[in-house]
């Protein structure tokens with residue numbers, strides 16, 4: 001039985017055309033700034049999100065953590081969304097590496113200007129830790145691939161900047177937001193000091209993310225990347241895959257979104273509550289018997305991860321075709337029949 005892997009959009013394998021691009025990549029030592037493919041990728045990525053410069057890093061976590069280090073000092077507070085990736089899924093790095101605390105604001109992955117103002121603490125109060133950075137996440141992983149509404153996002157970022165805070169966009173899946181909302185990534189990222197996005201999620205590259213911002217900020221980011229051990233040598237082999245993904249795999253994200261909606265409809269028909277309704281490539285649904293459901297689906301080579309007790313997340317991606325959605329639903333129905341027997 002062919003496994004259907006809906007655990008994450010990180011499980012994709014490079015396509016033959018992508019491998020071809022990797023095989024023929026021109027390379028050099030990127031720590032010396034001499035890898036032509038990395039240089040091309042960084043220029044293309046920065047332009048794509050409307051920033052001056054970009055630095056290629058091994059992971060989205062490193063991009064976010066470099067950004068947090070860049071924009072804060074030890075003992076300060078970062079404001080982020082409820083369930084933010086920078087808080088929950090980065091191994092405690094913000095406190096361990098940057099020495100900051102994270103306070104979450106808003107609900108369901110979003111927050112507005114009032115929430116930023118209400119949480120703001122100025123450096124002049126010696127009793128309290130000052131809030132110096134705002135991190136927004138779009139699309140929001142923990143909230144099920146939710147798109148941050150543009151007006152709300154711009155209002156919140158504007159409020160943070162008026163208060164003298166720095167701003168970072170965790171856009172791991174920024175192009176899912178672009179494709180689903182029709183708002184260009186550069187517009188979404190416009191007001192932020194820095195923006196990170198991943199090539200290794202829906203875009204389908206094996207490795208890599210970028211951090212983008214102005215020239216001076218990205219120069220500082222390069223030193224932090226070196227400190228963290230992220231200086232890679234003939235990284236053009238990886239950059240070629242990322243460049244290929246940026247050029248060929250953005251528009252097709254719309255297919256993932258269509259498949260996620262179809263999967264959600266099928267799951268609802270099987271009697272499982274789906275919420276929220278998918279806006280991009282994730283389907284969040286409830287099954288009371290977490291372990292039973294895991295066993296019954298794994299036994300049928302259907303891989304879906306729980307995100308908490310009784311709650312599951314299925315993600316569509318490059319390696320999930322239209323027929324795979326039908327097959328996944330058929331296996332789900334069987335698994336549920338067994339569970340309910």
Ligand SMILES: *Cc1c(COP(=O)(O)O)cnc(C)c1O
Pocket residue numbers: 058059060061062064085086137139140141170172173198200201209
């Ligand atoms: C995946 C992800 C990241 C980065 O994860 P890596 O696995 O380190 O590349 C950052 N933010 C969000 C919202 C993500 O989903």
